[in-house]
Amino acid sequence: MPRYPKLEKKWTQIATDALVGKRIVSVRYMSEAETNRFGWSKSPVVIKLHDGTVIYPSMDDEGNNGGSIFTNLPGDSEILPTL
Secondary structure (H helix, E strand, O other): OOOOHHHHHHHHHHHHHHHOOOOEEEEEEOOHHHHHHHOOOOOOEEEEEOOOOEEOOEOOOOOOOEOOEEOOOOHHHOEEOOO
């Protein structure tokens, strides 16, 4: 059972509404100018969706630095690292 079932339900719905059914149109690493704007030293993967939505991982909820993405892809693709 989830630790915070009401919060999990709320955020699962927000994520579902924002992402399900959308198409990825580009993938790139965040530029140095972009990371500088955030005060980050790490460059994460940036995923752009067909409707203009852009998503990228952060190391924590406070946005203290770029984060990695873990996947279930085989081989070297198990982690999309920060650079």
